[in-house]
Structure formats: C-alpha cells, structure tokens
Amino acid sequence: MQAKREEICSVAGKWYHFIGIGGVGMSGLAQVLLEMGMRVSGSDLVLSPGIDSLRQQGAQVFIGHEAGNITDDMDAVVVSSAIQPSNIELCTAHHKGLPVMTRGDLLAKVMESYKGTAIAVTGSHGKTTTSAMIAVVLAKNGIDPTYLVGGHISELGGNAGLGKGKCLVAESDESDGSFLKQKPHIAVITNIDDDHLDYYRDISGILQAFQDFLTNIRPDGFALLCSDSDYVCQLSTYEVNAVTYGIRGNPQYHARNIILNGLLTQADVFHNGSYLGTLKLSIPGLYNVQNALAAVAVGMYMGLDFPDIARALAHFQGVQRRFQLIAQYDGIKIIDDYAHHPTEIKALMEATLSIKRKRMITVFQPHRYSRTKFLREEFGKAFEGSDLVIITDIYAAGESPMDGVSANLLVQELQKNGTNAVYINSLDDVVNYLLQELRSGDTILTVGAGNVWTVGRNLASKFQPCSSGN
Template sequence: MEDEARIHLIGIGGIGMSGIANLLLDLGYEVSGSDIKESDIVTDLQQKGAKVSIGHQASNIEGADEVVLSSAIPEDNPELVKAKKEGLPILKRAEMVGKLMSKQQGISISGTHGKTTTTAMAATVLEKNSLDSTILVGGKLDLISGSNAKLGTGDYFITEADESDGSLLFMDPKIGVVTNIEADHLDYYESCSEIIDTFSKFLNSLPSDGVGIVSLDDNEIRDMVDRVDTDLITYGLNNKAEIMAKDIELQEFGSKSVIYRYQDRLGELKLNVPGKHNLSNALAVIGIGLHIGLEFSKIAEALKDFTGVKRRFEKLGKYRGAVLVDDYAHHPTELEATLAAANNMDFERIIAVFQPHRYTRTKFLLEEFSLAFGDADEVIITDIYASGEEPIPGVKAEKIAELINQRVFQKAKFIAELDKVYDYLKDRIGAGDLVLTLGAGDVWKVGDRLASNRVETIVNSPEELTMEV
C-alpha cells in the first residue's frame, strides 16, 4: 500500500471492516467506503474522516487505489464489478489484516466459537501489561474507548482469524490459537473434514519460531494435533493438557479456579465473566501470556478486570424485576454454553429468545438447534435473520419450535416479529426471571426496548449484507 493511497472498503459498516477502517485512518490513509444503511459505526467513521456512501453503486469507488471487501459481498456488487473492470487491486478482509499485521508479530485467534471474547481477553492482558499492541476485535471493547480497533506501537498485533470462507489462511501470525472446531459455514465448506483441514493448514503455516495454542477439550482438535508439525501449547478443563484449570467454582457472573502448568501450580484465577466456556477462553489467553514472557500473576490480575465485550452475555438492565441479558450466540454449541452459564445463576425461570441467523445455517443445523435449549424454561423463536442470504424453500424458523415441542410439550413458541415478542413478554416477566436474547442479528432490540421501557415499536433492520458471521 502506498502511504498516500485511498483505500475503499465495500461493507465498511461491518464490525470487522470498520475495525480495519479505523486502523487505516490512524495510519494516515485516505479511507472511503460504502454500506447499505446508516449506523453508529458509520457515523463514527465519518466523524473520524472516512468518506462513507450509503448504498452500493459503481461511482463510489472513483479515485480509489485499492478495494477491500467483506466476505458477505456478492460477486455482482456494482462496486466490485467496477473495481474488476478498472483493474484495481482487490483484497479480502483477511488479506488486508495480513498486510496490516506484517509490521508487528501477529497473534491470530481462530475457532468456530469464542474468537471475539478470547481476542478481547488477550487484548486486555496485553494492554494491562503496557505492551501497547495493535488490537482488532469483532466487538466493542470498553478497554479501548468502546472501539473495535486500536493502533499500537508495541511488538504485537492481535486479531481474530475468520474461518467462514477460509480467509484466515491469508494471515501470517507468529502465534495461532484454535479454540474449537465444529460444523458451521456449510454453505462454503462441503464437510466438517474440510473445516478441520483449514485449521490444520492454519497451524502448519505458522513460522518455525511460532507456536499454536489449542484446546484439548475439543474432540476435533485432539484428532487433528497429530497432523500439526508446529510447536503446540495445549490447554483444557477436562483433558490432560499443558495448561489446566482445577478446583473450578462457577459463580453467577464469573468463576474461580486454580491454574496449573503441567504439575506446577501457577496460582488462582478469578474471572468476572460467566461459564466454563469463558474459563476455557481464559486458558488460551494464559497460554499466550506465558509464551510471550508475562508472569502468571500479571496475566491473572488483568483477566480479573475483564468484564466482557458488547453482545457477549451483556447485561442490558431490568424490566419489572426481570434481568435482561443479550448474547451473540448463533450456533447450537454457543447456545448450549450460554444457557449452561445462565442455568448456574440463581434465577427461577430462564426465557430464551432466539433469532436464527442465516437460512443456510438453519438448514444444516436444524436438529442441533432444536437440542440446544435444554437449560431454558421457555423458548421463543423468531423469524430468521437472513444476513443478505436469499430464503431457501422449506427452511423456516417455525420448525425449530416444532422440534423442541416434540420433546417438551409447549416449551417453545414461534413469534415471527420482534415487536410481537416485546408485546408477549412485557406483561409476562418479572422478578426471578432471566430474559436472554440470543442471535447474531438484531434480536438485542427486544431486550434493549424492555430495559429502556420504551413504548415505540421496534424497527426491523435492513438485512445486514456486511454481517461477518
């Protein structure tokens, strides 16, 4: 990239793309972009100096020297078509991240679940230890002024590595984390074995002085490690690993445990985020910290200060005594982990409001979704949030509710519209209830409206073509 280049980002309002835009602006590049709608993210970028157009049209790329596109942008996007016609360099999001990473030592965090939280935890540890790292995370983090990106001058560049289209292989990190591997994004991959191959290639692409950090609690990772030639640091809760948590005590919004490295007791770990899944994420971060030379006590002290990322078990407030929490969980395993954490809390009733995300995911994982709500007392299923996908004939959210009710009579209800969900809940919830909105779309608006006790209707978002999930 030329220092004075103008870089155009198609889908600039997405959480990952906007982070790249923030870093490019901080580096002094001229940044333009487009998105399908106004948003707080777009407004923040405009105030920072980016030229953002609402709507996609060929004229938006005039004067651009390079084009970066979100994985959600279709081939017939008019800006992409124009860029190809003019012979402009076109980079995938991960390719641009790879370029930005090249001047520092990269730490890339991958896996089917937990990427954002693990990245945010690691960023917290590095920041609290004054390492001034560059940070690129798929959520807003209070630690960096509520942003999703921060340009640092230290040795490290920490970011998520997205497997959804295989583009994590464009990155060139020195440390690579794989939190877990499961079937997802089956609109891109033909099988789970192909997904495993991608993660295996990711770890094997690390440099000779690099290291992979992997969870041995994951069946697929345990089966994969024999195919990995890179040096590995392993961690786990349930299987013997290099870094382990023992004497685990789960609490309402956190946990306590004792951390060991092999047989050596490192010390106690206190977390202020709930669930075993977050403890597992923390073990990966401990692996990162120890590898780069931090003392365990400094890592644990920083992790104690971590209170989460926006839309990851985020407490929205209360309504008539009911506690309102929102979470980004959109895969069956994520739903199970989030509900298991909620079930460890002292609530009389857990009401899960789930908005399925994408027709393809709903089609391929329908049975798994129907089994994911064992820890909920009541389940509300809304319409599918398409995220730019065309509807698939016969794929309907109602089917999830029907399958749940085949196992537990009248446990689930299908309520298509978010407004109607609000109407249903507002007179039925109270003290002792936890209302948990779940999904990668805009289901959070239900809890937000309840928490604010507003009377206006919920405006459904235009389908977010830039959603990077």
C-alpha cells in the first residue's frame, strides 16, 4: 500500500537555497524538496545537466555566487562541503541571521522526519552502487522508495526521487563525519578503509566514527555489515542487532561458486546456510557481488522473495561513472570509473583484466592533495595489470595546494614499483596522446572523482563508435 507524500516525510521550512547546488548530492536533495512542494533556489559556478533538470522542475538557479542571491525571507541556506567559509553567499546568509546547514544536516533532517523505513548506506567504497542496487530492487518490486544516491541510475532515471512508498534509501557520506547526524533503521556498512585522513587523521579515528554511527541505529533496526572487510569486523556489535554478508568465511548472507565471465557475473546465494538461488549480474567484479548481497539482504527484510530480487538485479546496468562503458570502436573499449582510492583502483584493475583483449591503458586523475600525500605509496602499488598509466594533474576538489605534493609523486611511486607511467598535465593533451597511441583491441580506463571523464567522451567523439554507453 502506498502512502500520500505528506504522510511519508515532513521537513520544516518552505524555501531552501543551495550554495553549490550542481553537485550530485546537493542536486539530489534539491530535487526531492522540489517534489515535496518546497521552494528551491541555488547557485553554482558552472552550468550542468543537473542544474538544467532542476530549472525544468521549477528551481531558480544562479550561475555565479552573489550576495544578492540571498534574501531575508529564505527559511534555510544549505551549503556544500566544497564551499569555502569566505564564500560571499555564505557570509551574507550569516550576516542576515539565516539558518545555515550542511548537506549532511539536511539529509539527517529528512531521515529523522521520515515516517517509514530509513536505510543509510555508508562505507569507504561501494556505497553508491550498493544504495543504487537497493533502490532498484525496491522500485522494481512495487515499494517505490524515496532515494538519494551519488550517481545517475539509468533504471530510475536519475540519482534522486521522492517515492510514494514508506521507504527511504540514502547514500550516507562518511568523509566529513556528517553521517553521525543520521538515525536510520537499517545501517549498511560496505567496508572501512584508510581514507579522508585529512579529517580523521588515522584509522583509529575512522573506526571510532563508524562505531559511533552504529549507536545511531533506531531500536527496531539493525546493522548490515560486510564481513569481508577486516576493519568492519573490528566494530563492536554488542549493543546493536547485526546481520552479516560477504563472500568469505561464514556470513549470514553468503555468495559461493562465483563465476566471473567478462561483463557477466554469477553466484549462488545462501542465507544462514540455506540455498536461496542463483544471482546473475550484468556488471563485473567481486565487489559487485558484495554490493548485490547487501541489496538481497535489504530486499528480503522488506518482505521480497529472492527470485524477485534476483530478477531486478539481473537487469541492473550499474551507476553512471561506475565501470561505465562509454564507447567501442575497432575493438577499442573506453570505460569510465569514479575510483579514486587505491583499494578501489585495485578492484577496478582486477575487474578490467577479465574483459581486456590486449593492452589496458589507464588515465588517472588524482583527487585531492591530501589523499595524494597520505596514500602515495598505496597508489604506487594499485595499478598492477595496467600496461600504461597516464597521471594527470591533481583535481583539488576545493583543497589548497600542499608544498611538495604533485601528480609527479605518483609517477615516481608507480615507476618505483615497475609500472609504466607517464605524466601529462592537460586533459586535452591526454586525448591527443591517446589518439596517437591507441591500437585495435586496447581497453582505455578513465579513472578518478574529478573531471577526467571528459577524456573518454572527447576521445569517443573523434571516432565513429559502433556502440556507446549511456
């Protein structure tokens, strides 16, 4: 049975202004508020497809940040984590005494007011795909969830939407600790790794944050934990209900007899030792088996049968910028992926080795000076299997440059470990280099959380592709 929208979620306020509205997380929240009937405005430095979509739905979006964009009658101003404290709109909002909240604050308010099952998916890696899989499983089986995911889901037509069912699926960002404000019914933790060390300083700080997150689970809820992650296994579950999933050991939801065949993946799924059925995916990699197991567990908790869950996952085509096939031409494949941490890159290399015909050429754009500094040695060992790695300039993502930290650090680390690596600073120069270098049968990976994806698109435009990704 579906509920009326006003019976599902209520968030105080009528007019929300988003500073940095073009980001995937900010635009998703803005879209859901619009669908709830709120007035939404915002600003960003550049036009994007997400902004075009919001404008079509009635949002007023300014290109450029100006003091005049902030007015006294706004109910709240929402600020992206990429916005600096000196931003003119943010300063104006403070001067006017307007309530200012982060994206994490607003998501927590939405989750707190949600009159149904709130599902938060967090972890160092895989949370976008896992939350997307959960949203698709629920949507394709009549539950019609509200969803807020960090990537475009082709089956649902976007990364966010207000559903009529009493279920919320939200990707929960651990990078700045904002996930600690959320109080979900179901907390999915995909894995824990040494990332965002500029904020947490060390792995003990990261573990403590995830431990604290578990205490936020509502009394009638539970934690869904991937037991393949050594750090996840270090969390204490003494005070919470916990369900485990994975491909190693003996978790409650267990995938066995895994077959990796190019872009296709197959596994037998068991629950507490009982065979549920065979799961078939159209996306590669062991990590996607793990992601799918989390979706299976959530789906069964929501009362779905395994065959219906498996049917939805069999048609799942992935999330934009997650092993996304951009184009094929003359045996050349161009694939784009958001991976920006050494662990993610290692998994990407393994998945690509199962489909490559000849050479694998990886274009990697480092993301943030701090991550480059803290994980340089790990990056140097992460590209095993790639025949050539092209390193571009660091994508700052709002950070200020650090003395002695540059893309060349990674080139040196890669070469130290025997990887063929070169530095090319400009993305346009990368395209020109590849046009001279490519041979039939090559697989090209564009990798990183910045704008490296433009390399694949621009390269594909030089061809006459016989087929392309969405």
